[in-house]
Amino acid sequence: MAEWLRNCWYMAAWADELPPGSNLTRTIIDVPLLLWRDGEGRARALVDRCAHRLAPLSMGRIERDIVRCGYHGLAFDGNTGRCIHNPHGPITTALAVRAYALAERHKALWIWMGEQDRADEDAIPDLSFADSASRHAFSGGYMPTAADHRLLEDNILDLSHGDYLHAETLGGGSFTRAGVKVEERGDTVFVRWSAKNEKAIPIWQPELPDPDMMVDMTTEVLWHPSGVMLLDGILTSANGMAGVEIVTRNAHVMTPETATTTHYFYCNSRNYRTDDAEYNQGIAAGLAMAFGGEDKPMIEAQQARIGKADLLECGPALISIDNASTRARRIYRRLVEAEKKAMESALQ
Amino acid sequence: MAEWLRNCWYMAAWADELPPGSNLTRTIIDVPLLLWRDGEGRARALVDRCAHRLAPLSMGRIERDIVRCGYHGLAFDGNTGRCIHNPHGPITTALAVRAYALAERHKALWIWMGEQDRADEDAIPDLSFADSASRHAFSGGYMPTAADHRLLEDNILDLSHGDYLHAETLGGGSFTRAGVKVEERGDTVFVRWSAKNEKAIPIWQPELPDPDMMVDMTTEVLWHPSGVMLLDGILTSANGMAGVEIVTRNAHVMTPETATTTHYFYCNSRNYRTDDAEYNQGIAAGLAMAFGGEDKPMIEAQQARIGKADLLECGPALISIDNASTRARRIYRRLVEAEKKAMESALQ
Amino acid sequence: MAEWLRNCWYMAAWADELPPGSNLTRTIIDVPLLLWRDGEGRARALVDRCAHRLAPLSMGRIERDIVRCGYHGLAFDGNTGRCIHNPHGPITTALAVRAYALAERHKALWIWMGEQDRADEDAIPDLSFADSASRHAFSGGYMPTAADHRLLEDNILDLSHGDYLHAETLGGGSFTRAGVKVEERGDTVFVRWSAKNEKAIPIWQPELPDPDMMVDMTTEVLWHPSGVMLLDGILTSANGMAGVEIVTRNAHVMTPETATTTHYFYCNSRNYRTDDAEYNQGIAAGLAMAFGGEDKPMIEAQQARIGKADLLECGPALISIDNASTRARRIYRRLVEAEKKAMESALQ
Missing domain, CATH: 3.90.380.10 (Naphthalene 1,2-dioxygenase Alpha Subunit; Chain A, domain 1)
Structure with a gap:
């Protein structure tokens, strides 16, 4: 298994690879990701793997800034990754998927794969x-x-x-x-x-x-x-x-x-x-x-x-x-x- | 390597997957198998691997209830797996392949992959x-x-x-x-x-x-x-x-x-x-x-x-x-x- | 990893697989090789891997009895494997690739993969x-x-x-x-x-x-x-x-x-x-x-x-x-x- 640098902005895609209303799956440093644009056209990223039983979220349904797993209907907030709907019972803390900071700059989408509170957009390389x-x-x-x-x-x-x-x-x-x-x-x-x-x-x-x-x-x-x-x-x-x-x-x-x-x-x-x-x-x-x-x-x-x-x-x-x-x-x-x-x- | 349950009846095939005179190769719990119907239309199963040098028996010839390896002509009894003909010399005890109990019930063929003396057909699940x-x-x-x-x-x-x-x-x-x-x-x-x-x-x-x-x-x-x-x-x-x-x-x-x-x-x-x-x-x-x-x-x-x-x-x-x-x-x-x-x- | 016999003549190709002016890549005992005919029509063999950064030499250019890597231009002697041109600086001893004795006999090309000073053509099997x-x-x-x-x-x-x-x-x-x-x-x-x-x-x-x-x-x-x-x-x-x-x-x-x-x-x-x-x-x-x-x-x-x-x-x-x-x-x-x-x- 490769060891990866995590606390940095990786270029995830060209911005035009993700037109309004579309989504994209892409693996970065071995993490499968689901990228999409939410209701306001803002690009978002979640790990493409349901917290429940690991089915790809990309096989589910995107509802603006929410992603609903296609297998058992659990829904996750696109911003935080927290489960916001479990049709089958209470929402436990384990029911969350990893969300990643995603910034759009210089015609590209940039993703921060490390500790999310360190994701400072000023650190995105200058491709102006x-x-x-x-x-x-x-x-x-x-x-x-x-x-x-x-x-x-x-x-x-x-x-x-x-x-x-x-x-x-x-x-x-x-x-x-x-x-x-x-x-x-x-x-x-x-x-x-x-x-x-x-x-x-x-x-x-x-x-x-x-x-x-x-x-x-x-x-x-x-x-x-x-x-x-x-x-x-x-x-x-x-x-x-x-x-x-x-x-x-x-x-x-x-x-x-x-x-x-x-x-x-x-x-x-x-x-x-x-x-x-x-x-x-x-x-x-x-x-x-x-x-x-x-x-x-x-x-x-x-x-x-x-x-x-x-x-x-x-x-x-x-x-x-x-x-x-x-x-x-x-x-x-x-x-x-x-x-x-x-x-x-x-x-x- | 997975660990498998062996002492049970596995469904090996639908009965109509094996019409009279036909044969079928199928791997079950990592064991390659040769399934065929013998002279009386009874379905049989041997491991699909010659005792001699491991060539697939399915590349040989099925002669009613006997299978002859296509590589060097050794023949095995479909019922017991024992070698019944070695054209090149004596039949040693090592010259045997594994035979499996195979039952036909409820439109399906059921195989017992474990200890053969425990293969009780009454234990086949009821799909009547x-x-x-x-x-x-x-x-x-x-x-x-x-x-x-x-x-x-x-x-x-x-x-x-x-x-x-x-x-x-x-x-x-x-x-x-x-x-x-x-x-x-x-x-x-x-x-x-x-x-x-x-x-x-x-x-x-x-x-x-x-x-x-x-x-x-x-x-x-x-x-x-x-x-x-x-x-x-x-x-x-x-x-x-x-x-x-x-x-x-x-x-x-x-x-x-x-x-x-x-x-x-x-x-x-x-x-x-x-x-x-x-x-x-x-x-x-x-x-x-x-x-x-x-x-x-x-x-x-x-x-x-x-x-x-x-x-x-x-x-x-x-x-x-x-x-x-x-x-x-x-x-x-x-x-x-x-x-x-x-x-x-x-x-x- | 298999262990191989090295000090022997392996048949590398039929002679007519390598017409004048042609080359051939072939792996023998896990070693990727580049075979070609030099200016005098003599067949030669080098490991097909540049000493510098391991790019296949077969993606470079063959210049009679010299092979030039297509990536950074280093050139190697087809006979000895020694670097004869480093466009970027001095030729160090590490800048050499393995060369193999290659003999043409009995309509075939024979390669010696072991210690090169033991490559005696009289040891080639008699296929006269x-x-x-x-x-x-x-x-x-x-x-x-x-x-x-x-x-x-x-x-x-x-x-x-x-x-x-x-x-x-x-x-x-x-x-x-x-x-x-x-x-x-x-x-x-x-x-x-x-x-x-x-x-x-x-x-x-x-x-x-x-x-x-x-x-x-x-x-x-x-x-x-x-x-x-x-x-x-x-x-x-x-x-x-x-x-x-x-x-x-x-x-x-x-x-x-x-x-x-x-x-x-x-x-x-x-x-x-x-x-x-x-x-x-x-x-x-x-x-x-x-x-x-x-x-x-x-x-x-x-x-x-x-x-x-x-x-x-x-x-x-x-x-x-x-x-x-x-x-x-x-x-x-x-x-x-x-x-x-x-x-x-x-x-x-």
Whole structure:
């Protein structure tokens, strides 16, 4: 059984995965959840398992902010998880299901899986670029992936793979040749790739006055222990030519489903062709292709080789490019251990 | 590995699942079995695994009351399981397979999985209503279900679920409002729901002089530890109107296949429209729909939430309606322990 | 986890499974392998798992005798497995993958999974009949089988099953009635069935002057611990009639994939109708039918009954025909133990 970080905001879904009147079942850190929108359109989350005999509540009926089990008719309050109707007798305190704080922010739904009184919405990672992006300069996606969330995070913490795995779109060697700075900032890990005097990566060449011109490219990744990763890419002219500036802002979010499966959410915004709907669709398709057709098969195959072991138990020959991912794994481990210890001392 | 009750008659199949000249493989309490009819049409059962090298005997040839392994030609007597031909040398005592007493009664085949000298056919539960039911007032079915047999038995031991899971056919609240009596009778559990002065459940309304008239409904369930459950339903007029009497007699039989899969056999007879073939087909279709489309998905989903654990290990919040199922589980547990102890002392 | 014999030549593939410019992934004794032909057409083998982060090398690029990982661009020498290019920094000694000796002989590729300095090609079993067979008197095949390699070897070490499982082609009882000689020859097991004054087995009857004439048939099997089994069949006239001589030479090769799956390679040559292409195709189809339609289902069903246990743990009632297979299993066990001991003392 995997050990999970609990006291953090996990991205549970894109907000538009849950239109008014709909519901969604999704497992996060091994907990089956029922998500729905109540009468006021507010998203809510209960464990998808009746307190009585463990039948999935999602097979019952949602009545605005109440969920009624389809098996024996017990009804639970969507806000607190408390039983509010037992057709068969008194309501005992055991008749309650776990309710989770669910916040809607930055076009996404965020869930707090730990101690509910610590669920401070101010701690939700800042993805405000998603709010301010213009309609045709933004796209996002969701990709269930059969791999440990850490393998997916490692992948973004080491973008040098772009030169090989995404040769047609990000390749050319600039990531491999770039200067790399890795920094632990509290419980986050920050990485910056500084590629100087390079030809632009393939996807950006058509956007330049001259596709072969020399540019500087800076890519920054900020990893959070909850699997939320911000990725900014900036291109400027290497020789100071004015008006050449490409900026993209991205999020890669890896929410663990089980020890070997992960919900991969991603989105992208940019500062060019911001009103070009067709180009935007092309970007969306390209991202789906790169993540679904290149990253996903490689990382799932990596997971298959690792099996149920932990990557680090398999004796990988770690090299310089694994610096950031090694730090992130260490922080994650430390936070999980700290939560465990806190829970144990709370129980004493 | 699940622990099983062995010294009891399990329902192995409906008799018509095994027409003359046919055979059937079925696993019961983790034992793979070969069932067939011998020369005189008598049903027989051997473990479906050759004594020699464990190949399934069902891949061999059945020669009336003898089964010959298809791999190396060893032949076994269908009655005793003893090897009666070894083409390659002498017949050693080890060359025998387990044979099981198999009785045909009440349109069903019953198998005794325990000590064979204790297989007393008088101990077969009384399903004689199935024998006496007229052709067009009887129907039965078989539904393999991916759930622990106890979850399926719990389901019948608490018919209050009819109000919620089968709202269109059994619903209306009468089961929930009914007075319930639970009684342990030896190693069986008896439950009676007495619903007084209620509107009839939906399926019965069309059979009444006035569908909205007030009726009394009594439902009785008798659970046996082998998973055989008799269910009688009786409706009479609440105000003594003569001639209003509906009686149905049913069996729900849960024969364990493995720890998480069960053979669910059921049948139904009634005292009205006893010559109405079309209505009878409708009832058969309705039962298949209710069990296959309502009970089965719910209980399989419940099993999925429980996983490989036992329900009671998952901390269910048991309430009044779980009284009968709790007793049945306790009796089952006690009988299994008693068999275990008896076997241990026999070995000393 | 199964324990495997390592210091031996396993048949990895038929040579024509790996045409020039192609590659093949295949797991042998639980090791995932990448096989390909290098610039000179020489077949090579590396473990199919990058030293860095375990991604399958088969998802990368093969550049003649070099394999480049598709994830981060590390390149490995196909001959030694050493990293010859790390685009991200120095080449550490840990940056190496396991390379395996791969020899091409007798139309097959042979791999040495153990200590590489002990890989002596002279130890490859002699299947030279496959080299000298004329084109239309030879056929071979490959059949992945979901069974422990030992069950498949047992099957050839006891050909009496031909009378039952292959009644239409090899049946008639001659194998069962034959005198059987079993001999351990070093680490191999030799078995000879001598059937005297019998009618020929069905497949050979059409080749005789009189299909019903009396013949002598000798069948010899030589088992090697690596799962390579040579099988020769010889028919002569029982009454000395000149010119009646049928000779077939066959190989049955069981290369373990995992504990419960095996690569089954087979081939057949003969001394009659050696230029009859159509007959040869019929033989090829017949072998595929016998092995795929008769042996494989029976042995896979046997495996299913055994599950994850070892056959011998399941209490089989061994009889005379199990003599050879019991010896082979004992030799195999002894060799595995010896390797284990040698490895342990090397580590001290």
